[in-house]
Amino acid sequence: MQDLSDxxxxxxxxxxxxSVIQLYSLPTPNGVKISIALEEMGLAYEPHLVNFATNDQTSPEFLSLNPNNKIPAxxxxxxxxxxxxxxxxSGAILVYLAEKSGKLMPAAQRYEILQWVMFQMGGLGPMFGQxxxxxxxxxxEIEDPRPKERYRAEAARLLKVLDGALEGKDWLAGDYSIADIAIGPWLNTLTGFYGAGEIVGFDALKNVPAYLARFLARPAVQRGLKIPARD
Incomplete structure (x- = not known):
């Protein structure tokens, strides 16, 4: 058995x-990417809740693993x-887990998958978050409408890019992959927790709503969205 005391x-x-993967996370869009991936890949792991309400992410112990004080790690x-x-x-962890398990990133689609993971990390995630x-x-509560409009317009544009990429396809890069695991939780949060679907024209999109529904219907996704369990 491995010694993790260091x-x-x-x-x-x-x-x-x-002896199993230790996951330090919270069920946010970035956090559940990893719990979903672990569930899909069937890798043994142990989840630990990093509670933002008590600022766990800024504790010396957490910072020793991630000096950027963000989950997951x-x-x-x-x-x-x-x-x-x-x-x-989260993106680096997704790639690592796919390579470790040999699942959800086939060699023939490796770079196509990676481009969509990067699309989520560099564009869709930050813009949806803002x-x-x-x-x-x-x-x-900010009265100036310009900041919100800036991010609303960019989120809507990115959704149209995604909508076009999904034309005639169930998943972004052929078969279901870590690209879909990267993007699905952010779509779910945008339309669910943020309640911003209407202002970005989500329901008017041709392909994305059905894509999100397919993603959410997966049993491993349903499990992963609740891991780690909140106190």
Missing amino acids: FPITRRWPAKDP IIDPNGPDGAPLPLFE LGFFHHFAGK
């Missing part, structure tokens, strides 16, 4: 089974060279 984060979140006790591998950034701030969170 990782300070395990002092705050002890590993019950240090993992420790794989059985890394590529047999030694434990700590890793943060729109959520101005539409759902404290930003909605």
Whole structure:
């Protein structure tokens, strides 16, 4: 059995089974990417809730694993060279898990899949997140309409790009892949928690609404969306 005691984060979140992947996360769009991927790939893991309400993400223990104080982060006790591998950034973790498991990123579609993962990380996620701030969170109290409109317009544009890419396809890069796992949770949050579907014309899109419905219908997605369980 691997010894993870050299990782300070395990002092705050002890590993019950240090032989499996340790996931430090919260069920946010970025967080559930990894729980969904782990569920889809069938990799053994142990989830630990990083509670933003108590600022867990800024604790010295968490910062020892991710100095950028963002979830998710993992420790794989059985890394590529047999030694434990700590890793943060959801996109990097998705790629790592796909390569480790040999699932959801076939070699023939590798770069097509990666381009859509990067599309989510560099565009769709940040823009949806900013729109959520101005539409759902404290930003909605700002009277100047220009910040919200900037992100609303960009979110709508990105959705049209995605809609076009899905023409005639169930999934972005042929078969279901980590590209869909990267994007699906953000679509779900935009239309659900943020309640911003109407202002970006979500229901008027030709392909994206059905794509999101297919994603949410997957049993592993349904499980992963609830992991780690909130207190």
